[in-house]
Amino acid sequence: MSEKVSIKEIAAKANVSIATVSYVLNGTRNVRPKTKERVLRVIEELNYQPNDIAKSLKSKKTNTIGVIAEDVTVFNVPEIIDGINDYADGHDLHIVLTNLRLHKRVGHNYADVEAYRKYAANAVSDLMAKQVEGIIYVGIHPRDVTGLIDTRGKPIVYTYCYTQNDLSIQYNDEQAAYDSVCYLHDKGHRRIAVITGLMDSIPSRLRFNGYYKAIMEHELPFEPQLIKVGDWGTESGLRATKELLELEEPPTAVLVMNDVMAAGTLRAAWEKGFRVPEDLSIVGFDNREFSDYLQPRLTTLDLPLHEMGYSSMKSLMRLVNGEPAEPVPMPLCVLLERESVASPNGAETS
Amino acid sequence: MSEKVSIKEIAAKANVSIATVSYVLNGTRNVRPKTKERVLRVIEELNYQPNDIAKSLKSKKTNTIGVIAEDVTVFNVPEIIDGINDYADGHDLHIVLTNLRLHKRVGHNYADVEAYRKYAANAVSDLMAKQVEGIIYVGIHPRDVTGLIDTRGKPIVYTYCYTQNDLSIQYNDEQAAYDSVCYLHDKGHRRIAVITGLMDSIPSRLRFNGYYKAIMEHELPFEPQLIKVGDWGTESGLRATKELLELEEPPTAVLVMNDVMAAGTLRAAWEKGFRVPEDLSIVGFDNREFSDYLQPRLTTLDLPLHEMGYSSMKSLMRLVNGEPAEPVPMPLCVLLERESVASPNGAETS
DNA sequence: CGCATAAATCTAATCGTTTATATTCCTGGG
DNA sequence: CCCAGGAATATAAACGATTAGATTTATGCG
Known part of the structure; x- marks a missing residue:
C-alpha cells in the first residue's frame, strides 16, 4: 500500500518538481530552506523509501x-x-x-x-x-x-x-611454520618433528619450507624419520605420532599442520604414555575452536581470516575505483600460546 | 568496453525493434524462427549480458x-x-x-x-x-x-x-531432550542426570521440559542433586560433573545441554577416574565438529540447521507470493550414536 | 525602480528493460 | 487477384531515479 510512494508523489504533494526532491534528497544543489523543509515534511508524512534499483539504473553504480x-x-x-x-x-x-x-x-x-x-x-x-x-x-x-x-x-x-x-x-604459511619452529627452539627443543598435510597441497609445501628453513637456520637435526606425512585427518595424526614416539630417539616437540591432526597427536601421546607438554610439546595450526577444549589446551597458529576478508575487499575496491592494484603484504598468522608447549626435560628457555 | 551492449544495440544490429529482442529473450511472444535466429546470433556476437537492474525496475521483481x-x-x-x-x-x-x-x-x-x-x-x-x-x-x-x-x-x-x-x-528442543533421555533409558540407565545451560535461556527451559517429561514417563528418579545448572561454558560442565560424580550415588548417565560443556564433562570423568562410557554415559547437544575428535567420540544431538534455513526460505517465499502462511512442523534433532554411551555395569539393553 | 546577475527551480532526456497497443506482414480462401 | 484475419513486429509509455540545461525567481546595486 504505502509501497508506491516515489519522488513523484513527494513532488506533487510538496508542489515542487521531482528534480527538486532529488536535490534535497542528495544535497546535489542548493534548495531554499523553506522548500527543503516542506519537501522533507512530505517525505516524512508519506513515509518515503528510496529505491536503489532506480538509482542504480541511472547512476550505473550498485x-x-x-x-x-x-x-x-x-x-x-x-x-x-x-x-x-x-x-x-x-x-x-x-x-x-x-x-x-x-x-x-x-x-x-x-x-x-x-x-x-x-x-x-x-x-x-x-x-x-x-x-x-x-x-x-x-x-x-x-x-x-x-x-x-x-x-x-x-x-x-x-x-x-x-x-x-x-x-x-x-596468509603467510611459510612464515607461520618458520615462526613456530623458532618458538620451539627458543623453548629449548632440539629434536623437532613435523606432521604435514597431503603433500600435493600448496600450504603443506609452504609450511614445510618454513619448517625446513628454521631447522637449517638453527642447525637442528634434519632427519627423515622426524618428517611424517599426514592427510589432514585426525587418524593420520594419531598414526604419525605413534611412529614418532616409537623412534629410538623420539622428538621432544612436533609441529602439526592442522588442529585436527593435532587432536590425533594428543591422543597418541596419551596412549603411548607421553605427557603433553612435559614429554612432548605440540604446536597445531588453524586455531580451530575445539583446540581450546582439548586437554591440554592446544598451542596453535591463529589464521588471519578476518584480515584476509577485509583486505580482499579493500584491494577489490581499489580495482573497482580504477586505482592501480597495490601490493598487499601477506596477512600473518599469530601463535597462540596455550598449554601444549613446555621446555623439554627441565631444559631452560634459551 | 563491451559493457555497453543493451538490447538497443542488439535491435539495431539485427534490424528489429527492441520489443522483438525482448520477446526472443523471454519467449513472451511468437517470433518468426528466422528473426529469432538472427537476433540470437547478434546477441552472441555482441556478447550481450542482460541487466537485471533495469529488468527489476520495470517488473518490480528483484x-x-x-x-x-x-x-x-x-x-x-x-x-x-x-x-x-x-x-x-x-x-x-x-x-x-x-x-x-x-x-x-x-x-x-x-x-x-x-x-x-x-x-x-x-x-x-x-x-x-x-x-x-x-x-x-x-x-x-x-x-x-x-x-x-x-x-x-x-x-x-x-x-x-x-x-x-x-x-x-x-527446531524442537524439547523433543530432542526427551528423545535422548528415552534413549538412555533404553540402554538401561535409571539414574540420569542433566547439566543445563543458563536457565534464563529458552532452549535450556525447553530441553529441561523434555528431560523432565521423559523422567516422569519412565518413572525414573527425579532428584534435585541430579540437576546441575551450567552456563554453556566448558568449565561449568567440568564443575557440574565433578559434583555429580562426588554424589553418594552418582548417575550412570548425563544429558549435557551442549557439546562445549560435554567436553568439560569428559574431562571431569577422566580426572575423577570414571571411564566413559563404562562408568558414565554422556549425551551432548549440537554435534559440534569437535565432538567427533573427543575421546571417546561424543554421542550427541545433531541440529537440523540446514533444514531450518531451507524451511525458512520456503515459508518466506509463500508469504512473498501472497500465499497464506502454512504451519511448518518443527525440524527435529537427530541423535548421533557414537562412543560415549553404553549400558551401565553390564546391564542389558531393555 | 529597473536591470544584471545569481540562486532556485523546472523541464525533459536518460538509464535498460517490459509490455500494451498499434501497425505491418503474411497466408489462404473466395 | 483481392482481402480478411491472424501472426509477426514496431511504437511508445512506463518503472523511479539523476542531471544537464532552460527557465523562473530572488537579490542587490546604481
Whole structure:
C-alpha cells in the first residue's frame, strides 16, 4: 500500500518538481530552506523509501559486490566473510552472497575442476546481471584456481586460494611454520618433528619450507624419520605420532599442520604414555575452536581470516575505483600460546 | 568496453525493434524462427549480458531476499545460510547478506536489545531500498526478539530465535531432550542426570521440559542433586560433573545441554577416574565438529540447521507470493550414536 | 525602480528493460 | 487477384531515479 510512494508523489504533494526532491534528497544543489523543509515534511508524512534499483539504473553504480564462496560451512569461510562484511559496512557496500556448496555437490573431489567450473560460471553471470561492481572468490582449500573464472573484465580478487593472473590474498604459511619452529627452539627443543598435510597441497609445501628453513637456520637435526606425512585427518595424526614416539630417539616437540591432526597427536601421546607438554610439546595450526577444549589446551597458529576478508575487499575496491592494484603484504598468522608447549626435560628457555 | 551492449544495440544490429529482442529473450511472444535466429546470433556476437537492474525496475521483481545474520561466525549460522542458499539456488533467488557482527560490536550482552536495534534497523532499510522481496533474520542464540524489527509490511521470517507476531522457524528442543533421555533409558540407565545451560535461556527451559517429561514417563528418579545448572561454558560442565560424580550415588548417565560443556564433562570423568562410557554415559547437544575428535567420540544431538534455513526460505517465499502462511512442523534433532554411551555395569539393553 | 546577475527551480532526456497497443506482414480462401 | 484475419513486429509509455540545461525567481546595486 504505502509501497508506491516515489519522488513523484513527494513532488506533487510538496508542489515542487521531482528534480527538486532529488536535490534535497542528495544535497546535489542548493534548495531554499523553506522548500527543503516542506519537501522533507512530505517525505516524512508519506513515509518515503528510496529505491536503489532506480538509482542504480541511472547512476550505473550498485554499490554491491558479489561474494562467491565455494562452501560457507567450511570452518574458515565465515570468518573471511565477516572481514568482508566489516569493510562493506564501513563503506556503504552490499554483499550478494553466492554459495557454491561444493562439498554437497561434488564431495571432496576438488581436483575435478571441470565439475564445478559450471557452477562458478553460472554464479558469475548471475552476479554480472545484477551489476555487481566486483567479485570476491573465497576458495575452501588453498590451491591454484587459475582459469576457473572469467569475469569479462570485471574486477575480481581471490582469497584463500591462488591464481596466476589476478590478485589473490593468502596468509603467510611459510612464515607461520618458520615462526613456530623458532618458538620451539627458543623453548629449548632440539629434536623437532613435523606432521604435514597431503603433500600435493600448496600450504603443506609452504609450511614445510618454513619448517625446513628454521631447522637449517638453527642447525637442528634434519632427519627423515622426524618428517611424517599426514592427510589432514585426525587418524593420520594419531598414526604419525605413534611412529614418532616409537623412534629410538623420539622428538621432544612436533609441529602439526592442522588442529585436527593435532587432536590425533594428543591422543597418541596419551596412549603411548607421553605427557603433553612435559614429554612432548605440540604446536597445531588453524586455531580451530575445539583446540581450546582439548586437554591440554592446544598451542596453535591463529589464521588471519578476518584480515584476509577485509583486505580482499579493500584491494577489490581499489580495482573497482580504477586505482592501480597495490601490493598487499601477506596477512600473518599469530601463535597462540596455550598449554601444549613446555621446555623439554627441565631444559631452560634459551 | 563491451559493457555497453543493451538490447538497443542488439535491435539495431539485427534490424528489429527492441520489443522483438525482448520477446526472443523471454519467449513472451511468437517470433518468426528466422528473426529469432538472427537476433540470437547478434546477441552472441555482441556478447550481450542482460541487466537485471533495469529488468527489476520495470517488473518490480528483484528475485532477491535479504538475510540478516546477527553473526555469521557463530557455529550454527553458516549451516543455516547453506540451507537458505540451497533453496535459493533451486528457485532463481539471490541473497543479499547483512552481517550484524553482534559479537564484535556489543560483545556477548545480547540482553541489551537497544544496543543493536539500530543495527538491525539500518540493515532493514538498506535492504528495503534494495527492494528485496523478503527478509530472513537469523538470530545467534535462541531468544525472543519480538519488536526488534519493523519491515513495514514486507514479509519476514525469523529462524533460530522466537518472535510473537511473525513466522519463526526453530527446531524442537524439547523433543530432542526427551528423545535422548528415552534413549538412555533404553540402554538401561535409571539414574540420569542433566547439566543445563543458563536457565534464563529458552532452549535450556525447553530441553529441561523434555528431560523432565521423559523422567516422569519412565518413572525414573527425579532428584534435585541430579540437576546441575551450567552456563554453556566448558568449565561449568567440568564443575557440574565433578559434583555429580562426588554424589553418594552418582548417575550412570548425563544429558549435557551442549557439546562445549560435554567436553568439560569428559574431562571431569577422566580426572575423577570414571571411564566413559563404562562408568558414565554422556549425551551432548549440537554435534559440534569437535565432538567427533573427543575421546571417546561424543554421542550427541545433531541440529537440523540446514533444514531450518531451507524451511525458512520456503515459508518466506509463500508469504512473498501472497500465499497464506502454512504451519511448518518443527525440524527435529537427530541423535548421533557414537562412543560415549553404553549400558551401565553390564546391564542389558531393555 | 529597473536591470544584471545569481540562486532556485523546472523541464525533459536518460538509464535498460517490459509490455500494451498499434501497425505491418503474411497466408489462404473466395 | 483481392482481402480478411491472424501472426509477426514496431511504437511508445512506463518503472523511479539523476542531471544537464532552460527557465523562473530572488537579490542587490546604481
